[in-house]
Amino acid sequence: MLPAYLECSRDPAHRYGAQALASTCPEDGAPLLVRYDPEQLAREAVRERAWTMWRYREMLPVAPDEEPVSLGEGATPLIAAAALGSLLGCASLYIKDEAQNPTGSFKARGMSAAVTAAKRLGARALVAPSAGNAGGALAAYGARGGLPVRVYVPADTPEILIEEMRSYAAEVVLVEGLIDEAGRMAADFAAASGAFNVATFREPYRVEGKKTMGYELVEQFGRVPGTIVYPTGGGTGLVAMWKAFDELERLGWIDAARPVMVCVQAEGCAPIVRAFSRGDAAAQRVEAASTKMWGLRVPSGIGDRLVLNAVRASDGYAVAVSDEESTHAMRDIHRHEGIDATEEGGATLAALRRLRARGVALPLPIVLFNTASSLKYAPRR
Numbered sequence: 001m002l003p004a005y006l007e008c009s010r011d012p013a014h015r016y017g018a019q020a021l022a023s024t025c026p027e028d029g030a031p032l033l034v035r036y037d038p039e040q041l042a043r044e045a046v047r048e049r050a051w052t053m054w055r056y057r058e059m060l061p062v063a064p065d066e067e068p069v070s071l072g073e074g075a076t077p078l079i080a081a082a083a084l085g086s087l088l089g090c091a092s093l094y095i096k097d098e099a100q101n102p103t104g105s106f107k108a109r110g111m112s113a114a115v116t117a118a119k120r121l122g123a124r125a126l127v128a129p130s131a132g133n134a135g136g137a138l139a140a141y142g143a144r145g146g147l148p149v150r151v152y153v154p155a156d157t158p159e160i161l162i163e164e165m166r167s168y169a170a171e172v173v174l175v176e177g178l179i180d181e182a183g184r185m186a187a188d189f190a191a192a193s194g195a196f197n198v199a200t201f202r203e204p205y206r207v208e209g210k211k212t213m214g215y216e217l218v219e220q221f222g223r224v225p226g227t228i229v230y231p232t233g234g235g236t237g238l239v240a241m242w243k244a245f246d247e248l249e250r251l252g253w254i255d256a257a258r259p260v261m262v263c264v265q266a267e268g269c270a271p272i273v274r275a276f277s278r279g280d281a282a283a284q285r286v287e288a289a290s291t292k293m294w295g296l297r298v299p300s301g302i303g304d305r306l307v308l309n310a311v312r313a314s315d316g317y318a319v320a321v322s323d324e325e326s327t328h329a330m331r332d333i334h335r336h337e338g339i340d341a342t343e344e345g346g347a348t349l350a351a352l353r354r355l356r357a358r359g360v361a362l363p364l365p366i367v368l369f370n371t372a373s374s375l376k377y378a379p380r381r
Helices: 043-047 053-059 082-088 107-120 133-145 159-167 179-193 206-210 212-221 236-251 271-278 304-313 323-337 343-357
Strands: 005-008 032-035 078-080 093-097 126-129 149-154 171-175 227-231 260-266 317-321 366-370
Touching (some): 032 206, 053 212, 082 093, 082 323, 107 206, 126 133, 133 149, 133 159, 149 159, 149 179, 159 171, 171 179, 206 212, 206 236, 227 236, 227 343, 236 304, 260 343, 271 304, 271 317, 317 343, 343 366
Parallel strands (some): 093 366, 126 149
Antiparallel strands (some): 005 032
């Protein structure tokens, strides 16, 4: 269904039409969220549809007769992790394996929705900053939608990820600095060229694609899970699922129960964890941020308030783990469950171990998110 309007995430009184390309709230610069009116999505109708994220199209930014820019994204498996659960003494542990998306990561969901909306609204070119996986997904969906793409990436991004973007004909610009510097350059290019900027939370539609992870969990469990453990860089996925559960309650699919949300970051780059522990409403930039988990090397982000709000509203936790713990946990997921997790996915298992060591009793079932394939980080020989 086409959006009814766009709503400021900081002040809901700020509303805007959804008939043109939009970035952030003109009043206060906060991210915009998509709202639908009326919200209608019958579970019976969904069950008859193809198992992709577009089965929820009434709650996605697409016209009734429009074909989305799609590569079959979403519908990823929810895998029981019985071996790891036994080792942890956890009776109900699952892994949502987002590595099985097109381009090998959960970024496919957001880019499918964003490119679909951008193309319909008249975008002629797309630009974004990326730590790697978002750029690969944008390049692929830009190619699918017939739109040229430019991506700004830190110069030390793994070469295999840069090659992936270029293989889809994207122009890749290497940046001396971290992803926030790449973001500033992407914004400058968008302003100068007219390319539409699809950076994290700088447009409203990537959230819409990623919220389908929450819709799928409810379909797969028949209810919300007890706990979601999620690796958090910019935070779009966590915020998106929190939005999904609110929508699903209004649709009558679930009641007011919500999962405990656990935000996981790297010790060398943990702005959300620091803000959470201090009780701050917003996060401060981490100087000299360092982690080999490229997807978590986000020293600051415009979605910080939204992430913190979701974690606190869920009575959740924010946990920082080391690179070494994450690598060890990634290998445990590989050898005990046969799942191709990356270090960011391993970080969720490492965080769960930390919480259990602290004596934290999390509601069951617990879902760990593996957001990408480790093969995309493998060095070329």
